[in-house]
Amino acid sequence: QVQLVESGGGVVQPGRSLRLSCAASGFTFSGYGMHWVRQAPGKGLEWVAVVSYDGSNEYYGDSVKGRFTISRDNSKKMLHLQMNSLGPEDTAMYYCAKSGCSSTNCHMADWGQGTLVTVSS
């Protein structure tokens, strides 16, 4: 069965960087697009970014464009999110999600349990 395990969250000061990772298993990782979705405490879901199956296409939400970079390593079945210039508004639970297909415009089909990022001085 699909398993997605996020890591890398923690407390970080405003303006600093953080890199999240997601280890995938139970499916052919190289055949599917992958998403990051976040949820601020007590708030709704916000889509962050998506990468295509081969890493050739990426899309970002407006609030993170230019600051965050999504990437993948198919040989290691790993998804990453490099987050720069972090602000308090980036405080959230970050979920990794497997897409329903290989491209970037397919839905989030399976979700990990999330990793919590807190931006605070």
Place this chain on the structure above:
Amino acid sequence: QSVLTQPPSASGTPGQGVTISCSGSSSNIGGNYVYWYQQLPGTAPKLLIYRNNQRPSGVPDRFSGSKSGTSASLAISGLRSEDEADYYCAAWDDSLSGSWVFGGGTKLTVL
């Protein structure tokens, strides 16, 4: 402010039916599939409905989805206490460079 509009709350008694609406525009719901997610308290979201009205295996047929124009609905029949959760609609949005958009979520209370 979310791109897709959902009522913040809904409620019903066990055995009743309830419907949750999701309103968008031609760039999202009007031209693309709608998806619904269920988030039980303290857990990750789970896919409930895909491509407007399809249920993943394991999702009870008490849950159904529909779409008309720029709006969509999630219907839950025979409410059970374990249905108490937050429900989110989502769709791909074709405007500008493209992005996924969510509704603000609807908290369902089973009275």
